[in-house]
Amino acid sequence: MEPHRVLVVGYDDAELLDIACVTTTLDSVRQIDPAASYDLTLATPGGRAITCSSGLVLNAQATLERVKGPIGTLVVSGGLGHRSAAGDERLVGHVRRLARESERVASLCTGASVLAAAGLLDGRRATTHWHFADQMAREYPQVEVDSRPIWVQDGNVYTAAGVTSALDLSLSFIEADFGPDMARWVSRAMVTYLHRPGNQAQMSMFTAAPAADHGLVRKVADHIAEGLDGDLSTEALARFARVSPRHLTRLFRADLRQTPGRYVREARLTAAAQLLSTTDLPVARVASRCGFASPEALRQAFARQYGLAPSQYRTVSAAT
Known part of the structure; x- marks a missing residue:
């Protein structure tokens, strides 16, 4: 089997973890089965070494301007240098050219702004790191920016929220290229969550909600936390807050x-996610304690927000 050719585009102030997460995950396939592999190449403008945002220096393997297709997967990394990269007409032009010669096109984190500058996201749904989503939506109104999922596929174009979500996107590529068994083996080798679906929310289920600065809002938030199974309609909360x-x-x-x-x-x-992960309470009890009208209401809300049914999340949590 011919190796699947992957070209990663880097630039100064790129995020090292974006690059390493993809290349290390994909290279794990070769370590598990030498007959199945990816041909991984880092290309940069002028073929120059790049200084990542962490200060570490990466040597390029190819000159972006000289790379020719066909390419299996084109990946544009993200990082603090994304604005300069998106404003570099030569870099953007070559990304646009190479996208036409690629089976799949992907961006990681803020690398989506480079794809957007190249016109590759026009009329498409795309994601980026939640912190930069509003900025991207303002700068590229022709793109349907969705900051909620960890990665999005629209046709043959994939955008990921960056950092660890690059691993999830890479696992989805492995599953598509070499099957679900290989993706599971790589997931185990990486000691990672079992292949999170793309529509899972970027914000972790266990990340605390942002603290309220306003005294009244903080008071209402505390009231909510102390009585999740009560009447928490906006009208009821307004009465509580007067x-x-x-x-x-x-x-x-x-x-x-x-x-x-x-x-x-x-x-x-x-x-609900915390109770499912840390207790053996039946789903019906979890739903009741967290204020859901029924187990089905919990299932629908859970699947809509996180891309998993409550029972699936409990199973995955127990396995990791």
Whole structure:
């Protein structure tokens, strides 16, 4: 079997973990089965060594301007240098050229801005690191930016949220190229979560919600945390806070960038995930304790937000 050719595009101030996560994960295939492998190449403008945002220096294996197709997978790394890279007409032009000669095109983290500058995301749904999503949406209004998933596929174009989500995207490539068994073996070798689906939320289920700065919002947030199984409608929360529902919503949007209703849903989902991971409570009990009307309501909310059913998450948590 001919190796699947992968070209990774790097530039100064690229994120080293974006590059290493993809190349190390894909190279694990060769270590498991020498007959199945990827041909990995790092290409940079002028073939120069690049200084990553961490200060470490990487030597290039190819000159971007001289690379020719066909290419199996073209990957553009992200990093703090993405704005300069997206503004480099020569780099963007060669990415556009190579995309036409590639079976798959992918970006990691802020590398999506390079694909957007090349016009490769026009009319497509795409993701990037949540911290840069609003900026990308403003700069490239022709792109449907979705900051929620860890990676998105739209046709043959893939965008990932960056950092560790590059590993999940790489596992999906391995599954597509060499089958699910190989992806599972690589996942075990990497000692990682078993292949998170692309529509799982970027923000970890166990990452605490941002602390509220406004005293009243903080008071309401504490009230929510202490009574997840109670009436937490916006009207009920407004009565507790002694303000109008409209004013409470305005305060939540200003302080936490979300409505009270969304904050409640995320608090309930996070609590449910913790109970599923750390207890043997039946799903019905978990649903009740976290304020869901039924186990089915929990299942639908869980699948919509994280891409997994509650029972699947419990199984995966126990295996990792």
